[in-house]
Amino acid sequence: MSNANTNMNDDMLVKYLAGEVTPAEFLQVEEWIAASETNRKLYDEFKLIWDQSPVTARNVSKDDAFIRLQNRIKNTAPAPPKALIKKLKPTYWVGLAASVVLICTVLWLTFNHVYDNPASAFVRIDSRNKVHTQTLPDGSVITLNTRSTIVYPNQFTGNLRPVSLRGEAFFKVTPNKTKPFIIKVNDVTVRVVGTSFNIKSRNGKTEVIVETGVVKVSKKQNSIDLNPGEKVTVNSDQSQLSKEASKGKLYNYYLTGQLVCDKTPLHEVVQTLNEVYGAHIIIANKSLQNLPITTTFQGQSLDEILGIIADTFKITVVRQNQQIIFK
Known part of the structure; x- marks a missing residue:
């Protein structure tokens, strides 16, 4: 079923339907399904085969299910045209048999794992046009800015607390040294055990700003530790990581309703004003x-803020069509 145009393979869909994907993989499949009508149809066809497999209830015998699944595949697999039967080489039948065994084995192992892990489901939160605050199973609190998405397990059952993020969110992570909290955002990984920080990922750029505690940010083989008041910005085409001081608290305006500047460069203020x-x-x-x-x-209109900036730096503000220009 998979091909270069769909960017999705059958193994991933099996994991998705069995509830064995990571939060990042869950989000990947969800986005792939929603990307086009073709993807939706491919997924529906795959899910139909999955749903028609005999293992649909947790109290069914796993071994019996495996046998019935083999029979199901044998009974539903299309037979080759009669005109071609004589021409097919023995290697065709060997390959077909091997494929059937492989599919059965993968599904059987998957079902076994699902039975042993009934809590392998995910929660997905889309903030859309509103700021949304969500408490996770471990007590950690995530505040999503608008147009942001998080995915996480409905229970943190393993040795990690994995979360996938798209957009922007402020995290207050419940301390647990034995179970690190991991956030995947694009190709950047953020690892903590208990701290508060902001992650923002827009237009191929990921920014992490730490408020309390220590945060480890990694990309490929590179990593860096951030302390309170420090930040790192990672572009999609960049592997090296370097930290710098975070001046002010513009990042948490969606939590506090304030734009706090502390020797903050004007270009950062402008970027935030454009967003707000x-x-x-x-x-x-x-x-x-x-x-x-x-x-x-706090509470000022955009015109009032622009007036304060203009008076402070003695600059000219020009409105041209939909643009506001600082000269």
Whole structure:
């Protein structure tokens, strides 16, 4: 069933239907299904075969299910056209038999594992256009910014607490040194045992800012430890990791309703204003990019904030079509 156009293989779909995928894999399959009508039809066809397999209840005999599954495949597999039977080489029948045995074995082992792990299901939360706060099974609290998604097991049963994130979220992780908390976001891994931090992933760029505790951020073979007040920004085409000081608390505006600046560069303030107000502010004069701002905005309109910035730095604000330009 799989091919280069679908970017999904049968083994992954078997794991998905059996509840054996990781949170990141779960999100991957969900997004693949939703990507096109072709993918949806392929998934529906695969699921139909899965649903028609004899093992659908947990109290059924696993060995009997395996035998019935073999019979099911034999009875439903399409026979080759009669005109071709004489022409088929013995290797065809050997290959077919091997395929049937392989499929049966994979499904049987999967069913055995599912029976032993009845809690292998996932919770998916989509914040859509609202900020959403979710408490996880271990007591950790995640606040999702708008247009963000998290996926996690409904129970943390193994040696890790895995979570997959798309978008932005603030984490307050319940301490547990024996069971690290792992977040997968794109190709970046964040590992903690108990701390608070913000992760933001938009347009191929992932940013991690630590508020309390220590956070390990990894990509491929590279990793870095972040302490409170430090951040790392990772681009999709970048492997090296380097940390820097986080100036202010612009990152948690969606939690507090405040834009806290502490010698924060103007370009960072502009980026956040664009997100918060849906604006399109451009710094045309590059010499203004790193001008430091120390203040707290709360409850002001965008025009009021722009006025404060203009008065502070004696710059000109020009409105042109849908753009706001700093000159």
